[in-house]
Amino acid sequence: MQTLLNQLIELLGARQVLTGADVSARPISWFDPAPMRAGAIVRPGSTEEVAAVVKLCCAAGISIVPLGGMTGFVEGAVPSAEQIGLSLERLNQIEAINVDNRTVIVQAGVPLQALQAFAESNDLHYPVDLGARGSCTLGGMAATNAGGNEVLRYGMSREQILGLEVVLATGEIVSNLRPLLKNNTGYDLKQLFIGSEGTLGIITRLSLRLRAQHSSYSTALVAVPDFQSLTALLRNLDAQLGGRLSAFEVMWQEHLRFVIDQEQTHKAPLSLDYPYYVLIQAANYHDLEKDIFLSALETLLEQELIIDAVIASSMAQQQALWAIRDDIECLTTGLAPYIGYDVSLPIDAMEAYVDNLTEAIRAHWPEAKVIVFGHLGDGNLHLFIHIGPDLSDRQRSTINELVYQPLASCQGSVSAEHGIGFQKKAYLQYSRTPLEIDLMRQLKKTFDPDNLFNPGAIFD
């Protein structure tokens, strides 16, 4: 390692090779304040320097964990003391925008929020949004195929990526940053790297698609009498709003009650006695669309798919409604110790899945809390489970099995948007067949035969 560190210092300069206290001064992630470990954290300033670092590490037989904004949930970027953490933080430039073509070239370390603001200043919109926007980086979001708040309308990060530049395990730079919506010229190599969690290559630059900017949002919180009405409401609203529906965030009663109880700054926007609540948002581009939104809600009230509703009449009210949905901190503090999940399954299987899971958890721990909410329009549920003041590893395993195992039989996924990392790899088998996992291994071997990049993430 020391020889490698000397080579890295010679390559990048001592300031860009952090060791010792400079490494441990950083937390493992947003969610884990424990000190980071790593033989070193290196901070190359260009794609060429990334490639040179890769070549040196490869020659030394020392593996690399690429580091983005460190906001992932699945222990996907946790170097050990025997590894090099390669941070993309200095590759933080928005390089070029083409306003006519509505595309942009960014370096991997650009934070999401910086791109959002830049797009907005050009009257355009980057349509992936998530809570970690200030820290998460576009390279990390590509490597994890990040989802978030507007997937229903625009898709995941994958759907926004037109091209990538990637440093391979050989140190070669494979680049196709063409700003084209359509490009059927052989295998679409970028797709392989998207969602590969840093195991196949290091993403250094991206060509991204931008969209038209809306002029306003219409936002409402509605109460729904039963699950069947929820699915009918989703179909109906999406049809009436012509694809402008950008959020359909469902909160089970217990979730809303918990957040309102827990955090005095939130006020109950509706009675807390309804079984389901949906935060609905549609983007408007024309004033008449506000009328369409209101008339859609009226129709749905008449049809009794909605039994109560509050419509935000100001930006402040919109933010107050979203603040309830987005208050993850009140869950992480109020439910500690807890386990959080991010699963997906077909909408028609959700009600039974949640009911059965809650029952199974309470059969073990009658006082357990099972808090459920999520991007229902995307088939994605987030679960927070708290069984009491203590949580052993063994209990954790039991709960994991209770959550993940039933997904196999209802065609669900153990990870809708967060990825696998190290945390969920024992459960990958519930969503992917042995043959699929074997093909993943073959791809890993093809692109990274020496297991240089993030070894052990996703699968062994």
Add this chain to the structure above:
Amino acid sequence: MQTLLNQLIELLGARQVLTGADVSARPISWFDPAPMRAGAIVRPGSTEEVAAVVKLCCAAGISIVPLGGMTGFVEGAVPSAEQIGLSLERLNQIEAINVDNRTVIVQAGVPLQALQAFAESNDLHYPVDLGARGSCTLGGMAATNAGGNEVLRYGMSREQILGLEVVLATGEIVSNLRPLLKNNTGYDLKQLFIGSEGTLGIITRLSLRLRAQHSSYSTALVAVPDFQSLTALLRNLDAQLGGRLSAFEVMWQEHLRFVIDQEQTHKAPLSLDYPYYVLIQAANYHDLEKDIFLSALETLLEQELIIDAVIASSMAQQQALWAIRDDIECLTTGLAPYIGYDVSLPIDAMEAYVDNLTEAIRAHWPEAKVIVFGHLGDGNLHLFIHIGPDLSDRQRSTINELVYQPLASCQGSVSAEHGIGFQKKAYLQYSRTPLEIDLMRQLKKTFDPDNLFNPGAIFD
């Protein structure tokens, strides 16, 4: 070959193994009436039979060309006498729809139009549409990542595919048909097969996403004074229509004039003296959206981005406008012999590209016709080039170079939506780097080490 044929007959029955005149009775493709050649055309009736055919062919060392609806443009599915054509035509069932989840499972041989009609009968919409809808199959469309008329709004076939079942060169069946919008569980293997033109595996079933059905379309043909206005018009309209813009089809003056001259059934909808025409279409879900469409056009007329317009006031008028844009037959007959192209490039590079190309062609052949039209909203142009009554192979090569070579310097693509096949592989280098092509070869070797599937397509 004969031993293999006997084995195939034993496996599938003689009726499902076509040889001799039964093979040559079929044309090579929609565009080439010459008789098909193949050692045999086999028609397995299930995924398991496809897998068994693959194993027999692999053991015999005889390669397989998968056959879909035979509507491809790039010689991507042309078996030789030494190969087996594997037709998916008997895998033609729509297996299951989940209306709440808005997903459907189909077999690979289902024609696009059958799915479109089925979705409509369930008040849903499958958003890929193209001229060959009656013949092209969903398996073939996945293998070629087909685009078409609504890419601007909904993306290519890739964006509609939630899961695939694929028979590998080993005869193994890799399947993940989960109907999930979000599924970040390791490498997204299906992406590899999409657009691989039958070279990595044989797609047998698909899980597809469906969308809300619109209630009507607003359609207009507008005239635009110059190219800069075209790009401003696209941005402006897309912003005003909130993403409901589903077609922005540009016709250069010479194209519209040619079609109107050539085919008496078309009437000129506007003066033929304007430089550019755009066929604009937006899907409506609510009656107020028709007003938004009209007011958007009015504003754009006031701003003189549009200088003339005809708005369809009936379904018949809509069809008449589309008939002009979709009349490919009048081009293929009226311009014979011709070469057709399907390129993409950034919108801001298009005007110069077309001008320079036209000039370069006319420098060789002063009387040449260069007809240009396409999905401008997707950066995709179709070109038809006619230089006179004769067209030698040498002239063809010269024209190919004139069309393709300049794309390299403006970040364009030699194939926006049609693929590479055998026809364009000599020009792949203009859109992909040697390293990219080398990675494609490595993937081919990983998945199909014996070169069993469609050998020689895309690259050698």
